[in-house]
Amino acid sequence: MASKRLATTATAALLSTLGTIGTVACSASNGESALPVKPDASAVSPVTPVASASDVATGREAAPGAPGIGDADFPTDGNGGYDVGHYGLTLGYDPASKHLSGVARISARATQNLASFNLDLSGFTVSRVTVNGKPARFDRAGTELGVTPAASIPNATAFTVEVAYAGEPEPVRGSSNLGTYGFIPTKDGAFVTCQPNGAKTWFPGNDHPSDKASYDFEITVPAGLTALANGEPVGEPKTAGGRTTFRWRESHPMASYLATMTLGKFEMLQGTTPGGLKNVAAVDPRFHGSLRKLYDVSGRVTDYWSTVFGPYPFSSTGGVVDDFPAGYALENQTKPMYGGFAPDDAIIAHELAHQWFGDSLSITRWKDLWLNEGFATYAEWLWSEHEGQGTAEQLFRRHYSAGADDPIWSYAPGKAKPDDLFNNSVYTRGGMTLHALRRRIGDPAFFKLLKEWNSTHKYGSVTTPEFVAMAEKISGKKLGPLFDAWLFTAKKPTTW
């Protein structure tokens, strides 16, 4: 994500006045440990064993899946007990009545003997839930949709859930993080940007980035409107009875917050980047004059990042400018969304860098958000350097010149706070961390690291200790003190 406030340019000195006094005891692992976070279901909700016949064979009783996936900072986000492989979403939306109707077909695999499980869903009336084609009991509590299948599901077994639902979607409003996000109705449709946990405002699922899945979208809207989702179109849109159906497919794993069904009136430009990758740009007619630039710069940036970070991980690139004045952009997979402004090169460079850092490689827990935003911010500096404007070194020095009492130093970016995830420190000090690392280990090791980080964890989930460990392995240097100073200490670092 980038907000207009946070987006840096070669000349902008960006020193947020926000920030909180942080006391952070966490430290970098010094590289010896790179354990991924394992959701600890019992820490979130004590499980109540429910025996069933199938459990005898596996030797373990079936129990409810936890109502959270195990991210301590967001205890009810996502769910335990299963892993989603694919979402098939059939959606209809009418901007005039603001009515959405949906059928979600979820293919998942049990990760425990499962007596019942939760999906995340905010609002709507659920009319039907089936598991493996058989009616299932369901209940609602807050943003949890509890599902109890007719028979428990043995560990490691594939199963399908189908949920039919309808109602008026409500975005998340007044969040301390992003203000308004999720499914946001607009004058002519909807602007759908869901970081960190707004997917539940338009479809039921496992709404946490540590459970990634592929997606099929079938979206029906009034004729004359365009529905945009992730990935590439499947066939031509079909119009019948005054409504048009658009089908999109994202076949690569995707975090739920990166999914979109933005719709409305759009002008589109489709083709390929100079490097030969499919490129799809779309703008609300109010931004007619920005369409060509969005298309061209997105293509050039994507091609360039492919040489710096490694091959582009997805099958198309592009961008969408809608007229909802969000004031921020979000790196929706294959289609970054710009909310109410024509993006400059720096923001495009930022959002497209996220296709590698955040989208292909997703964080396992939100406190590691600097792995997305520090990298995307540093990418802005690399783009500036590439374009012959300010160098990364110059930009680093400008930011480093902030006084010792600047709020950026009192917020340790390696431990993003759940009520202030998008603090300037996570972005700018996160980017500075990478520059400090680059200076310490030198350009050859640094750029090798960026590529190897991507190729090793392509489509996967990552944590900060894993990055520290790889940096130490590739450079042959002990880097614990450097990462401690830059990521985990609430004061101005003096080491690099």
Ligand SMILES: [Zn+2]
């Ligand atoms: Zn970002």
